Amino acid sequence: MFLTQTVTAIRSRRIRLKAGFVSSLILFIAVCTLAVAPMSVRGQTPREYQIKAAFIHNFVKFIEWPAHTFPEKTSPVILCIIGKDPFGAVLESMMGGKTIKGRGMVIRRFERIEDLGHCHILFVSSSERGSLTQILVALQGLSLLTIGEMDAFAESGGIINFILKRSRIRFEINVDAAALSGLKISSKLLSLATVVRNTPHTGSE
Amino acid sequence: MLTDGFKERFSGFITLRRNFFRSVIIATLLPIWVTMFPLGSTLAGAAEPQHDLTDLSLEELMDLDVFSVNVLGTHTHLEDEWMLGYQYMFMSMDGNRNGTQKISDQDVLKDFMVAPTNMTTQMHMIGVMHGLSDDLTLMVMLPYIKKSMDHITKAGGRFTTDSEGPGDLKLSATYTFYGNVKRDAFHATPWGPHRLLLDIGLSIPTGSIDEKDFLANPTMGKKQLPYPMQLGSGTFDLSPGMTYLGQSENWAWMAEAVITSRLGKNSNNYRLGNLYHISSWLARKVTDALSLFIEMDGDILENIEGADPALNPTLVPTADPGRRGGKSVDLSVGVNIYLPADEVNKGHRIVIEGGFPLYDSLDGPQLNMAWMLNVGWAWTF
Numbered sequence: 314m315f316l317t318q319t320v321t322a323i324r325s326r327r328i329r330l331k332a333g334f335v336s337s338l339i340l341f342i343a344v345c346t347l348a349v350a351p352m353s354v355r356g357q358t359p360r361e362y363q364i365k366a367a368f369i370h371n372f373v374k375f376i377e378w379p380a381h382t383f384p385e386k387t388s389p390v391i392l393c394i395i396g397k398d399p400f401g402a403v404l405e406s407m408m409g410g411k412t413i414k415g416r417g418m419v420i421r422r423f424e425r426i427e428d429l430g431h432c433h434i435l436f437v438s439s440s441e442r443g444s445l446t447q448i449l450v451a452l453q454g455l456s457l458l459t460i461g462e463m464d465a466f467a468e469s470g471g472i473i474n475f476i477l478k479r480s481r482i483r484f485e486i487n488v489d490a491a492a493l494s495g496l497k498i499s500s501k502l503l504s505l506a507t508v509v510r511n512t513p514h515t516g517s518e
Numbered sequence: 519m520l521t522d523g524f525k526e527r528f529s530g531f532i533t534l535r536r537n538f539f540r541s542v543i544i545a546t547l548l549p550i551w552v553t554m555f556p557l558g559s560t561l562a563g564a565a566e567p568q569h570d571l572t573d574l575s576l577e578e579l580m581d582l583d584v585f586s587v588n589v590l591g592t593h594t595h596l597e598d599e600w601m602l603g604y605q606y607m608f609m610s611m612d613g614n615r616n617g618t619q620k621i622s623d624q625d626v627l628k629d630f631m632v633a634p635t636n637m638t639t640q641m642h643m644i645g646v647m648h649g650l651s652d653d654l655t656l657m658v659m660l661p662y663i664k665k666s667m668d669h670i671t672k673a674g675g676r677f678t679t680d681s682e683g684p685g686d687l688k689l690s691a692t693y694t695f696y697g698n699v700k701r702d703a704f705h706a707t708p709w710g711p712h713r714l715l716l717d718i719g720l721s722i723p724t725g726s727i728d729e730k731d732f733l734a735n736p737t738m739g740k741k742q743l744p745y746p747m748q749l750g751s752g753t754f755d756l757s758p759g760m761t762y763l764g765q766s767e768n769w770a771w772m773a774e775a776v777i778t779s780r781l782g783k784n785s786n787n788y789r790l791g792n793l794y795h796i797s798s799w800l801a802r803k804v805t806d807a808l809s810l811f812i813e814m815d816g817d818i819l820e821n822i823e824g825a826d827p828a829l830n831p832t833l834v835p836t837a838d839p840g841r842r843g844g845k846s847v848d849l850s851v852g853v854n855i856y857l858p859a860d861e862v863n864k865g866h867r868i869v870i871e872g873g874f875p876l877y878d879s880l881d882g883p884q885l886n887m888a889w890m891l892n893v894g895w896a897w898t899f
Contacts, residue, residue, distance in 0.1 A: 364582050367571035371579065407572055478596075481580060505576055 362400045373413045375502035379495045389417040396438030437461045456495045467509040595649035605894035607641040616882035626883045632834040637667040653694040661685035681729035686750040690719035719757035725750020742828035744836035752784025773798040791820030809854040835883045844880035869894040
């Protein structure tokens, strides 16, 4: 009898211990599952690219393209993206239906530089880091605002480069590259940028 | 005998049911908590692709933070970034437990002269963090601790002991060895960046292990207080850990494991048990100024090795080095409030967190946690 009672007591204690562990384990799994499930379903676009899209929208206000690059006064500004597009649907949702200086915005995406059509702005995705030099060489002489987000983009001849500083977005402008492309950049935009030149010295913010 | 066996089984069944119902309640509340936020996200977060940032000026865009969801705990800072933080923690322990079973004061007094009945711990922590590079963050933290424990004696007398002073100074270095908080990480998956951090902490024994107070008989003068009333470990403690951090636009999530290992014995001839800690949290941005989080912590604490010769382990269970270990799982929920960004409030964050135990299995008799409150302020500049 004593043995039976002891075994019952041990079993009962094991059940209690197991129940506690099992309930805690279920909760851990529940939290982990719930942590992952919403993300995989939603696939959200990071906030970074909403801000960058708004920057690009603003740049158009402060940059002048040669008149010949627009067939008409109301011709749209054509924003092209080359390489893996990090913006997702952000560009269309933020810029669709809006006008800047009386012009709409058209967005086009290209995989390769050889396929590039007529553009006013070219966003070079960081997926194209390996072929950056070829891309910039191919664009020489075109009145095209090149925008990138990789180290040494501006020093290599790109015009505007996004950089992250303490969780905030800043940008560099290569004024020599802009001049070669025939683009006029307002002093207001330059005053907010880190000025970069083709010659190896940099200006200040 | 048959009746006793039945009672034991019935009691086990009741405990099982209680644990089960507790799990059911929480498992029900969790999906509600999570499913409520898609509604919140419709109102705030998910609507953000249509959020008209194009109306903002260049200066306003330059003031926006790219990374906006995070909570206190293991995290990193970008190069040259500083964070000054203050955290207040209040923990209430109420009643004794042996194993998973709650036991009464009278049960404790069957084996000891004195039983602890409840305890409060208040901690004021000041910390500084600095990003040496985007991958390496250093931290220094010093707590100021105030403890109070109530007791009952076999004769029915009651008394309280108190201790107060600085705790152990903590230094740590956190290194990101996988992932990059900056742009490259965003391209990894549609969920946002994933990072793995290596953390190494060193605790320096600045907290006292010689706290004394009057016991049941004040005429005997102040006596050495038991282990849980001391303010430090008395040893250099090493805390290696690994942290996984994930983040998307509106969510952040974390899982970490840390082992606190005591190096040698302290000057009172003992060392606290090693602590094995796992933790995970999930944070959800509701608006740019508010995020909510749910956190779960699991601890395994070993018993003390050695013994303080000034303590009598047969007098009170808190003086017994073999009754300090145990396993616990705690759940807490909290809110992060980001003060509106302007020139004065840039980078200020307030966190409020409340927690309670889900599971305790203690080498008792030992006081068990009833609830805790955590309020923190962090200023990043």
